[in-house]
Amino acid sequence: MGRLFGSDGVRGRANQDLTAELALDLAVAASHVLGEGGGQRRLRALVGRDPRISGEFLECAVIAGLASTGVDVVRVGVVPTPGLAHLVRAGDADLGVMLTASHNPMPENGLKFFRAGGWKLDDATEDAIEARMLEPWQRPMGAAVGRVSDAPQLVDDYVHHLVTTLRTVTQDNVSLAGLKVVLDLANGAAHRTAPAAFRELGAEVVVINGKPDGTNINDRCGSTHPAELQRAVLEHGADLGIALDGDADRAIAAAADGDIIDGDQIIATLALALHDRGLLKGDAVVVTTMSNIGLDHALNARGIRVVRTDVGDRHVMKAMRDGGLNLGGEQAGHVILRDLVTTGDGTLTALLLMAVMADTGAPLADLAAVVRRVPQVLINVPDVDKHRAATDTEVLAAVAAANAAVGSRGRVLLRPSGTEQVVRVMVECEDADLSRAVAEGLAAVVAERLSLRSAAH
Known part of the structure; x- marks a missing residue:
């Protein structure tokens, strides 16, 4: 079995790859690893989920696993991932577990873990949890087992946090009055919190x-399918639209x-707004290898450095912590403001974006025009063995040929997905036709060489 954590x-697919048994075992191991150093006191965990129906039985499994180790569990119910992270931090909980597959549709689901303080786990902690799953443990009995309580009202505390955070950042004088926004909530976890x-x-x-309804999360909607948002903005004459994903940790506009x-x-x-107010720490932002080179050009021209990391908001956060920086994110819409949150928060990002519009009086199109995007082609190649992408000789030769084709005018990136059996091919070049041709050629090689169908035969 490969590494469980992506x-x-x-x-994984709920009730097939991600079973109740696996969720329970992960919860048990996580409580042991994240609870180390807690002494004899009782640990406390928060559990939340997005609305997909499989989250109901997986939530029960996680709660059972945690309580069986002696952890007191608070069931929050449906809440955005950043909401759960905030509540773990604000409530001084020892850990949090979020049941969500983020932007993926049914039947996918997943588990995200947070340690004390509302922070995501590093690789070493994830590896320790996987290792602990194989070890025997002493089961508490009687009054030593964990208690379970429900606290759906904590979701309202998260809404209050969003509002007060924005008012604090903007020195209490923010008002979004006069701005009309369309919110595409992806039939997800923010369906109540974001509008409020x-x-x-x-x-x-x-x-x-x-x-x-439990089955329609991310179904041709939300941040990964913005066509309906675009139509609605035009239909309603809105100033902007915001699309969240299923667990609301990302936003696009x-x-x-x-x-x-x-x-x-x-x-x-956001970087330019913070920079103009002297609030952009280190005069730098952190982005991933997927971000368009046009971002670098725009910010470098204003004296702002761009630091790049591997894909994943955990890597972005680590680089921000290491560099003492306070703004970073991903092209897909994860944006992290480290002074304010411990993980990406799509709703807060959108509120801050609208606050910049309200403060400057500028339409969003004008604010965003600072980035002149270099033509970038991204092709997702499904049903392939992503683990061989870095070792197959013909794929590596195709990557080298692609790099030679774009030369110094662009860049080529081949990246296995961290959450799906997909390899992502990205080509970026000033010549749009060349970008497309090179990307399609490389994707064809990946599809042929790494196909799971051919491997099955």
């Missing part, structure tokens, strides 16, 4: 895809003309 927790926060701050809100504003452009807009 780039963002443990993920925007309305409390004065925005006029139009909600689409805000009625989760649409300008008033319907054009998509991605994470790179959002990061640039």
Whole structure:
């Protein structure tokens, strides 16, 4: 069996790859590893989930695992991932577990773990949890087992946190009155929290895809499928649109003309706003290898450095901590403001973006135009053995040929997905036609050489 943890927790098809038994075992091991050093006191954990139906039985399994080790468990219910992280931090809990597959649709689900303080786990801690799953343990009995309680009202505390955080950052004078926003909530975890926060701050809100039924999360909607958002912005004459994903840790935007504003452009807009106020620490931002080189050009011109990391918000956060920086994120819409949050928060990101619009009086399209995106082609190649992407000789030769084709005018990236059996091919070059041709050629080699279908035969 390969490593259970991917780039963002443990993920798989619910009740097939990710079973109740696995969820229980992971919870037991996590309580042992994350509870080390706690002495004899009783540990406390928060458990939340997104609305997908498999989260109901997986939640029960996680709670059973934690309580069986003597951990007191608070069941929060449906809550955004950043909401659970905040509540772990604000409530001084010892750990948190979020049941979500983020932007993936049904039947996927997953587990994200948070340690005390609301921080995601590093690789070493994840490895320790996997190792602990194989070890025997002493089971408590009687009054020593954990107790389970329900606290759905904590979700309202998260909404209050969003509103007060924005008011603190903007020195209490922020108002989104006069701005009309369409919120695409991906039928996900923020269906109640996001509209409440925007309305409390004065925005006029139009909600689409805000009625989760347990099966429709991320189903042709949200941050990975923004076409409906674009149409709704135009239909309602909104100033902008915001699309969250299923667990609301990422956000992308649409300008008033319907054009998509991605994470790179959002990061640039926030970076310049912070820089102008002297609040951008180190005059630098952290992004991943997937971010467009146009972001570097835009920020470098204003004296702002761009630091790149591997894909994954954990890597972004680590680079931010190591460099003492306070802004970073990913092109897909994860944005982390380290002074304010411990993980990406799509709702807070969107609120800050609207605050910049309100403060400057500028439309979103004008703010985002600072980034002139270099043509970038991204092709996801499914049903392949992603683990061989770095070793197959013909794939490596194709990558070398692709790099030679774009030369100094661009770059080529081949990246196995951290959450799916997919290899991502990215080619970036000033020549759009060349980018497309090189990307399609490389993707064809990956599909042929790494195909799971051919391997099965």
